Amino acid sequence: MSRTVLITGATGTVSTALIDALEGADVRLRALVRDASRADGLRDRAEVVVGDLDDPRSLAPAFEGVQDLWLLTPNSPRAPENSMNAVWAARQAGVERVVRLSVIGAAHDAPNRSGRLHALSDQELERSGLRWTILRPHWFMQNLLNETGDIAATGTFSLNVASSRVGMIDVRDIAECAARVLLDAPDRHHGRTYTLTGPRSLTFDEVAAELGRVLGRPVAYLPVSDEAKHKTLLGHGVPEWIADMLEEYARAYVSGWGDVTTDAVAGLLGRPPRDVADFARDHAARFAPAV
Numbered sequence: 653m654s655r656t657v658l659i660t661g662a663t664g665t666v667s668t669a670l671i672d673a674l675e676g677a678d679v680r681l682r683a684l685v686r687d688a689s690r691a692d693g694l695r696d697r698a699e700v701v702v703g704d705l706d707d708p709r710s711l712a713p714a715f716e717g718v719q720d721l722w723l724l725t726p727n728s729p730r731a732p733e734n735s736m737n738a739v740w741a742a743r744q745a746g747v748e749r750v751v752r753l754s755v756i757g758a759a760h761d762a763p764n765r766s767g768r769l770h771a772l773s774d775q776e777l778e779r780s781g782l783r784w785t786i787l788r789p790h791w792f793m794q795n796l797l798n799e800t801g802d803i804a805a806t807g808t809f810s811l812n813v814a815s816s817r818v819g820m821i822d823v824r825d826i827a828e829c830a831a832r833v834l835l836d837a838p839d840r841h842h843g844r845t846y847t848l849t850g851p852r853s854l855t856f857d858e859v860a861a862e863l864g865r866v867l868g869r870p871v872a873y874l875p876v877s878d879e880a881k882h883k884t885l886l887g888h889g890v891p892e893w894i895a896d897m898l899e900e901y902a903r904a905y906v907s908g909w910g911d912v913t914t915d916a917v918a919g920l921l922g923r924p925p926r927d928v929a930d931f932a933r934d935h936a937a938r939f940a941p942a943v
């Protein structure tokens with residue numbers, strides 16, 4: 653009988669790509685959402701269940717009959733609590749395997765709060781007694797989609813990362829790695845942590861050049877100060893906690909912390925990860941000026 657996979661974060665960037673990657677596979681997909689009205693696009697591909705990772709009492713029905721949990725927590729100071737609630741619900745329901753999305757460099761001494769928060773949840777899962785696999789991806793190429801407005805309007809985008817190099821990864825590759833793990837036998841990747849990156853470590857001048865090549869017009873990266881970026885993010889309604897977290901990442905990247913690539917995607921998928929040129933080509937329409 654097919655296994656039932658519960659997908660958390662089902663309306664978000666990574667889990668949407670995971671649902672795409674599991675299309676046609678012999679699994680029953682169940683999508684956890686907080687707000688059923690936001691799940692219309694999911695209903696033809698998954699059974700939709702309502703639950704909130706902030707509220708443990710809401711989770712039991714969603715976890716009933718589940719064999720595999722895809723555990724994604726939002727960027728929030730409550731992420732460890734969210735993860736704890738999900739792991740506890742998984743234990744109570746007899747879930748066999750948890751595949752967890754963490755972050756590159758998650759550790760108790762990571763230079764950013766996100767990495768330190770993820771380390772708490774990684775460690776809890778490792779000691780849960782459940783079968784587990786942890787995916788630690790690098791900076792998402794899809795973060796560049798936050799810059800589509802500026803690029804379309806001005807041909808420029810601004811980040812506070814100076815000339816740092818980042819081994820950025822296309823979210824579609826993260827999703828395909830997650831799907832690979834979930835479709836393999838439960839013991840196959842038990843106890844493994846995979847640090848997932850793209851094929852090369854890039855400066856944002858190089859990223860701009862790739863975007864310009866695909867769009868057929870110049871695109872420039874404008875380095876800005878932490879203060880300027882912080883102000884812009886707050887102006888766009890980004891919560892202060894997130895703006896502060898992003899600033900910690902930016903500082904780490906400027907120190908060289910993000911200049912990392914691994915062979916993990918190729919090891920799991922048997923092919924190299926997508927390059928930023930692939931990302932730019934496949935998302936070109938999103939960066940084009942409105943006509």
Ligand SMILES: NC(=O)c1ccc[n+]([C@@H]2O[C@H](COP(=O)([O-])OP(=O)(O)OC[C@H]3O[C@@H](n4cnc5c(N)ncnc54)[C@H](OP(=O)(O)O)[C@@H]3O)[C@@H](O)[C@H]2O)c1
Binds near residue numbers: 664704734
């Ligand atoms: N961006 C990067 O470069 C990067 C790199 C490595 C790792 N990460 C990690 O990736 C994760 C974020 O993934 P993403 O970008 O796919 O997320 P996302 O697009 O921001 O989506 C977050 C998802 O979590 C759901 N959610 C939020 N609060 C919830 C709650 N209390 N209960 C249940 N669901 C809740 C949201 O549902 P609603 O529709 O209800 O809001 C949404 O589906 C974070 O853990 C982050 O640390 C990010």
